Amino acid sequence: MSRYQIRFQTREHAGAELASALHAYRATGALVLAIPRGGVPVGSVVAHALGADFDLLMALRIDAGVALDDTGKTWRTNGAEADCRAGSLCDPHFDQLCRQRAVYTPVRKPADPGGRVVIVVDDGLVSGATMHAALASLRKRHPARLVCALPIATRTGLDHVRALADEIVCLDMPDRIDNLARFYHEFQLVSDDRVRRLIGMASTRSQASVMGAAASVPALSKVMLIPCGTTPLRAILESAPNPIGVAVMVHAGDAQRRAARSQYLARKLRAKGLATMLVDLQPDSRVDNALDSALDDLAARLDQTLSFLHDSTPFAGLPAGLLCAGNTAAPAFRSAESHSSQLRAVACVAGRVDLADSAVLKGLGIPTLLLCASGAPESIRIHHLAIEQMNCPRQLRLVPARDCGFDDREALAEIATLTGDWFERHLAKLTRPRLGYWE
Template identity: 30%
Template sequence: MNPVPVSLPFTDRSEAGRRLAERVRPYAVTDPLVLALPRGGVPVGAELARLIDADFDVLMVRKVGLPGRPELGVGAISEDGHVTFDDLALARMRIPRQALAETVEAERDELERRRRAYRADRPAPRIAGRDCVVVDDGVATGGTARAALRMVRQAQPAQLILAVPVAAPEAVESLRSEADALVVLSAPDNFHAVGEWYRDFSQLSDGHVTAILAERGRAQPPSDVTRGVRIRSGEDYLDGDLTMPATLRGAIVVAMGEGRADPRWRAISSVLRRAGYATLLLDLLTTGERAERAEGADTGVLGDRLNAAVTWLRRATDAASEPVGILGSGTAAPAALLTAAEHPRDVNSVVVYGGRIDLAEPSLPKVRAPTLVMLESGDSFVRELSEWARGRMGGPTDLRVVEGAEQLLEGGQEWRRVATEALDWFDRHLAGRQG
């Protein structure tokens, strides 16, 4: 991600973490973990992790400076003991690696001391399979960040992100190949040192770091509560999973014909919940219908069932007074539009993914809720049908194509785009509204 202009300097490191949060959120999807580089990255990372509801820990890496000039970094040591040198810098200064042997050993000892001080007997966090965000208060040369990223990469994260408030432009370019994504708020051309971009850049002690880690441990919010539900619609019963986050800012019905147990739909729902939305993950086809009617399901029947689910959500849960959105996929996509048309006061925003939304034709003029149409491909026929349907809706709409999303449930990573596009739409059109 390219840096964008922001107001500088930052007030302090905590403010910088808050300003990073919304830029990082789309990347922190799968069981996210924020790893801060002590000491300066810790208050930045703690605030970032709090706002995106991610796990938080420190990542021990020590800069290797020149003897007599410790501020001039020419390498770094990571927690796993690996030493990374800036060989280009050493070559320019005609300094061999061997000349740094004593410095390396001293920094290795300091690294171990900090590990004991910050983590004690607590094990290092699990990294494999998680979206890991490496955070520091800024990047000057990139040596420390490079060592940290390489150490995390070896543990096989699902996605590796480097997030910093400010960085030297040259360092940004040198680090692009080390991470899957870079989130840098600003890379000023006149960059000289990280500290000059903060009003308060007070030196931090080990006590500051351990206090923040202890506070994060005490401040962990209670786990989301999930329960299986059965919702009656006429003579039929629908199976669903309702999850309520600790802090509630709205509710979203994630509806499909079938497939609510698929881990990718559960991951999409998890993204929504971490942003403060209760989720009702719902199959609109009954158990007996799934094998026979998945492709030929009656849109009107599915619309009635989704209507029943929205009514139940309003009457029987803590989301009664919260704004409600619908994410309808496949056969549930046209049903989502029917429900929005029938419940203009209850449904505040809609996202439809795939499916034949033109099948909701009679109800389209009554759809007032802001609606995002997401297509699985740019196929001209599918797009023409979707544009035709959009033109008949009574409220604001937008259309996005997620290339490759037809592989959503077949092991691809395109579900991340579905999740982040849906979250962005609900944040813009649902959060803060009242039903």
């Protein structure tokens, strides 16, 4: 088994690593086919990195060791074919596949794999039934070369599909997978809307390629380390091609509690066309916030983070917005002053704005959004005092919530909407039109 319990941060991260393993197929005119729905975010990143065409390959597991292809035929992992299109078991599943194809690509025919290098991608393989049906169906359409590409798969599952592929590329092969989600830090259900967006985004890229227009900022899903004294800071960068800007999301401590909330907000910001960069400024702390005495240290780490963004990422030329929380508010306001040429907007969620010096608040020169829980009267009072001292364009918005934890899903959705609109308003007008992103 892999030495990593969590092998990938997201499906996009898995796609980026898989694309590196498939670099030999870059710019070869290959066709990447993803199995919906989980394989689509992986395949989208692979196709973009390889400069390949991208489409869907419909297949569906209907029973143990049995799966249905997009022609209505069923295949068993032992290699036998059983055509049961008229059977009671297959009919509803085939109808489901047809409906999905109509929803995902309503205005065009599936790509023709004949005579092409075809790379079939999914987010993982356990029994191998679905991939077996997909590859067996493709074999009948005479591809020049058929590649099965997976971030993770069981050895037994790969044995069931090995004879159908000319090449298998797999990044990790544990002996057993009880739950594929355990190998991903984030493994949420991929919605139909997200599949449609990714397919539409791939079509836009293909049209741009035909016109000779390359993306000036590539798609990215990467974990990087920011040099910072004896404790490097871990940064998670994710982006679609040509984002409108980058949202730098910082907090201090208690990363486990904040992880799901931060990933949710990051997904929503990327849906607005933004790149995201998530950083814990105090990774060695298990408390919810840094101590007041650590503010100078947090400010230095945030300055280092912004310098790293400018010097060591593809986002150097993009306008940046800063999303902070808790005790990172005061350091964020300081950085907004010293990095005014780089930062274009700030959003602060339940921030300790009372820790910011009056001179710093008065010196803020970029649009600032403060978000506060409607059920926290003392926090509201403190935020009103901060707003009165600011001279920059600013807003204070109250989010329906009982306290500043914002653990409620509806409160998080409201925060995502407000911050996304704020950054879109103040960053998008400074750069190129966006192509879109996954939810």
